[in-house]
Amino acid sequence: MNLTRMLTTRLTRFWLWSLLALLVIGLLFTFVGYWRIVSQQQQQQLNVIQQQLLQHYRDGQLTQADNWLPPLLALTDITEVRIWQGTQLRQQFSRAHASNGQRSMRLLLDEQADIWAELRLRSPWQHYFPSSGDWWLLLTTLLLLLLLLRLGYLWYSQQLQGMETVADRCRLILKGRYPQARNLSSVSHPRFINRALSKLLDELADARKERARFDNFIRSNTFLDHETHIGNRLFLDNRLNALSNAQGMMAHGVLLLLEFEELEQLSGEGQMGDYLNLNVAHISRLLHSQANSVFARRSYNQLAIVVTQISLAEAEQLAAKLIKLCTSLLPRELQNRSNSCHLGGAYFKLGDNQQQLLEEAEMALRAAQIQGVSTWFMYDKGAVDAEFARGSVRWRSFLELALEQRRFVVFAQPVFDTEGKLHHQEIFTRAKEPNGTLVRATLFLPMAAKCGLLPKIERQTIEKVVYELLPKANAEAIFSVNLSEDTLMNNDFMRWLRTLLLEHRDLAPRLIFEVDEAVASRCQQELQPKLRLIRKMGARLCVDHVGLQVVSSQYITEGSFALLKLHRSLIKQIHLRAENQLFIRSLLGGLHQTDVEVIAEGVEQFEEWQTLRVLGVSAAQGPWFADPEPAAVS
Incomplete structure (x- = not known):
């Protein structure tokens, strides 16, 4: 006080x-x-x-x-x-x-x-000479004066008791911490000021929630199918674009097209929609274990599934499970239940052409329909990457040996602001083979997640940044490191991170920790203590892959993220995609009164960067600026 x-x-x-x-x-x-x-x-x-x-x-x-x-x-x-x-x-x-x-x-x-x-x-x-009675009168008067001063001091303290609370609330409002300012209410004097602040903060919170609902509405109407509430064809195209570049596909995976026949026989009111929603619900649960899956409705009777970082054998098992699941859900009203559901898949590798991939999946679907029964067919060119074909035991041995010998190499990709100045550098990790060959993170990270080694790998990455890069770089150099859900939920890792940041408090403000949007929006309650710890240590937080999922943006302000990175699926060909521009405008409008910086990922063309600058994006990274290179001290 x-x-x-x-x-x-x-x-x-x-x-x-x-x-x-x-x-x-x-x-x-x-x-x-x-x-x-x-x-x-x-x-x-x-x-x-x-x-x-x-x-x-x-x-x-x-x-x-x-x-x-x-x-x-x-x-x-x-x-x-x-x-x-x-x-x-x-x-x-x-x-x-x-x-x-x-x-x-x-x-x-x-x-x-x-x-x-x-x-x-x-x-x-x-x-005149004062008498003893006069002295007593004078002493009594002084005592009454002191008592009056004390009572006046207490009265002033009581009247001004709430001013400290008002000052604290105003200080929190200026810092943009509106929920904390709203919770710090006071019933003491001055009551009208506190009531006015509380009312304004309530209205602001309602406005922000309404803005988040409006933003979610725009996302839903742009990228979601209204009947099944999964991604629409535009959503699928964006995800496929994000998985490819000028050289072709950037990862291994499979594209599955699932088509239902004779749905017009379901003549009951809403019966076809109920059947599709039933299949969507069961397929979504089946795909829940596939962290890199994309599920969308390509046409009124065709669903599309894209799963990356999956082997050919696992893709065939997934196709068989999907056909078996959809066949078991066929309604009895269909006359030809044995030939009502078909699936075609195309397995792709690094560098495959996106358009050719879609054609191959459609060819596989037609091949499955020719069979005359509900079945699946996989279009396979025999293109299985040798690196990806390792068994899980061999992957665990390789990763554990790489951790023991510290054979993880850090690469840095620069992020530039609108004035062309270096904003920060994002750190990527690659594993080195004993023969010197570098293994991409897109290959070993899914395997590391299955083996439970992600916290150790990301810990070693942070150690390289703190002990090797930051001390030798210039005083303005800033690095960002990605943290997975497994790492954030690991208590041992968080205790180690707290100790590290305490020992290097001077370096903490030069660190940015990135969290995937799917994790940040899905695990808000569990992540809050972890994210709060990182902020208190002085580091900043960034939410990554924004726009990859159709979720409300309310988590951005609730998680106190300082930076936001748009997913490459929103950025690719954005100068030709009005719906993506509308989404970014809506997102930036909701963050207008905050200090959150919006950064674009995967910028490949000058036209894309020019459009992003007009929209109000703060910075960008991607092949148009520079590719990731081995981190070097500048």
Whole structure:
């Protein structure tokens, strides 16, 4: 309560000095009035003595002054009267118990005979001496004054008690921490200010939620199928574009096309929609274990599934499970239930053409339909990457040996702002074979997740950044490191990270930790303590792959993320995609009053970067700027 104490002290001092000023002014006027009254009384007494002395001198009765002068002196402040003739003292009259006077006055009686009288008067200040009762009265007055000051101080403290809370709430509002400011309410004075702030913060929170709902509405109407609530054809195209570049596909995987026949026989009201939704629900649960899967509706009776980082054998098992599942869900109303569901798949590898992939999947689907029964067919060119064909045991051995020998190499990709200045560098990891060959992260990370080695790999990556890159780089160099869900949920890793950041608090502000949007939106409650710990240590948080999933953007402000990276599926050909531009405009509009920086990933063309700058994106990274290179000290 520093502010309350400070204001109370200042007001109390002002009040005290005001009272003291009034007291001094009152005492001054009292002193002047007392002096004037006593002076007037003494002057009147002198006039009476002078008249009596002149009258008795003319009557020749001055020698008989012993009879009338002492009683008269007892009624005045005159302590002594001396009659002089020249320098000769002729008569002297004194009060019996009078003290020595403080001043004397000369009164001329006869100028020719040089007879004059000397009068001695006591000082007006000796006219009054305080008694013991007066001292007690003065002491009582001082005590009452002190008591009044204390009561006034307490009253001011009570009246200003809420000012500290108001100041704290205003400070939180200026920092953009609106939920904390809303929770810090006060029922003390000033009540109207607190009520006004609470009302405005409530309205702001409602507006932000409404903005998030509107943003989610735009996402849903742009990328979701209204009937099945999964991705639409535009959503599928964006994801396929994100998985490819000018050189072709960037990862291994499979594209599956699932088509239902004779759905027009389901003539009941909403029966076809119910059947599709039933299949979508079961397929979604089946794909839940596939972290890199994409599920969309390509046409009214065709569903598309894309799964990356999957082997050919696993893709064939998945296709068989899908056909078996969909066949078991066929309604009895269909006449030809044995030939109502077909699946065609195309397995792709690194560098395959995207358009050719779609054609191969459609060819496989037609091949399955020719069979005359509900079945599946896989279009396989025998293109299985040798690196990806490792068994799980061999992958675990390779990764554990790489961890032990610290054979993980860090690559850095620069991120540039709109002025062309280096914003930060994102760190990527590659594993080195014993023969020196580098294994891409897209290959070993899914296997590391299955083996539970992600926390160890990401810990080794952070150690390389903190111990090798940051100390030797220039003072403005900033690096970002990706953290997976498994790593964030690992308590041992979080304890290690807290110790590391505490030991290197000077380097913590130069670190950015990136979290996937799917994880940040799905695990908000579980992640809050982890993210709060990272923020308190001084590092910043970034949410990655924004736009890959259709989720509400409310988690961005609730998680206090400082940066936001748009997924490459939104960026590719954005100058030709009005719906993607609408999504980014909506997202930036919702973050207008925050300090969140929006960064684009995967920029490949100048037109894309130019469009992003017009939309208001803060920075970007991608092949158009620079590809990831081995991290070097600058």
